[in-house]
Amino acid sequence: MGLVLFLMATLWAVGWVMKAPVRARLWMIGLLYVAVVIAQLVLPPTAALRAATGGSVQPWLVLGGLGALALVYGAGLGRLRRRATDTTPATAPSNTPFREAELNRYARHIVLREIGGTGQKKLKDARVLVIGAGGLGSPALLYLAASGIGTIGVIDDDTVDGSNLQRQVIHRDDMIDTPKVFSAQAAMQALNPFITVRPYKRRLDDTIAQDLFAEYDLILDGTDNFNTRYLANRAAVVTGTPLISAAITQWEGQISLYHPASGGPCYECVFPNRPAAGLAPACAEAGVVSPLPGILGTMMALEAVKHLTGAGQTLQGRLLIYDGLYADTRLMRIAARKDCACCGGGATAEPGHA
Secondary structure (H helix, E strand, O other), X not given: OXXXXXXXXXXXXXXXXXXXXXHHHHHHHHHHHHHHHHHHHHOOOOOHHHHHOOOOOHHHHHHHXXXXXHHHHHHHHHHHHHHHOOOOOOXXXXXXXXXXXXXXHXXXXXXXXXXXXXXHHHHHHOEEEEEOOOOOHHHHHHHHHHHOOOEEEEEOOOEOOHHHHHOOOOOOHHHOOOEHHHHHHHHHHHHXXXXXXXXXXXXXXXXXXXXXXXXXXXXXXXXXXXXXXXXXXXXXXXXXXXXXXXXXXXXXXXXXXXXXXXXXXXXXXXXXXXXXXXXXXXXXHHOEOOHXXXXXXXXXXXXXXXXXXXXXXXXXXXXXXXXXXXXXXXXXXXXOOOOOOOOOOOOOOOHXXX
């Protein structure tokens, strides 16, 4: 048996010196292995060749099994590598392949069956706009950046205040009085230098909403006032852009994905009327527990990753309500309303309505 193993090693070494392909070297060794197994099975026990090659077929079968396992393992690693470098184009193809540092950074995504290299490429090519760099926007922006979203826009006209730091974790104490979009940009690019951040230091209004939304694949609304929420919803409906919207107050939060263009409801289908004055006070008035925006903002980022990669089931058609005080989570089915003044039950809104 030792003589045959020596011959196998010699074949491999000679092939390496002659720069023969690995596949060719494996074929030569495989043919020798098959010849030995056939000799063990066909020749009588007293044959000299059988005795010279071990005298029994069992050790060769064990050796063959171990070799097959090694080949399968190597093929699996190669397949994972190919998935990581898959350049299948997404909705906005990028000609830039993954750098080695990016492959290492996103390795935990790439090994997920639901994301893989193809999904990570979709994230790299994606463009996501976040409205608001406050309580909800802070964790959403950080996790979008960490996830490898290629282009992230953030629009906010506010500056960092000391009272924000209780919950707006993207900002730091030394960024007080800095525009939130620039504070967020610095934190995101410090976390992930492989992404592009587009800061818009201004308030979202109807003069820019539609044109701005048309530049992005997905909108995340983390604002704290109903005027902006309805404006964002109408602009998303007109441009056909999916919208992830969340809201929080005190100990509770809610989140859903609104996309009438793909059969789901819009925000106005679910909330056709603004609440009466005093029924939904802002966080500055009602208060909010510090980790709550982190929970809902992180959910927004998770829904974004799922939507962009096609993983799992998103919250389209479902409204998730989270009660942090009693650790209770509820899911409600929501549907488009045919009499919706914004989307008409899924029909495209007229541009003049936004």
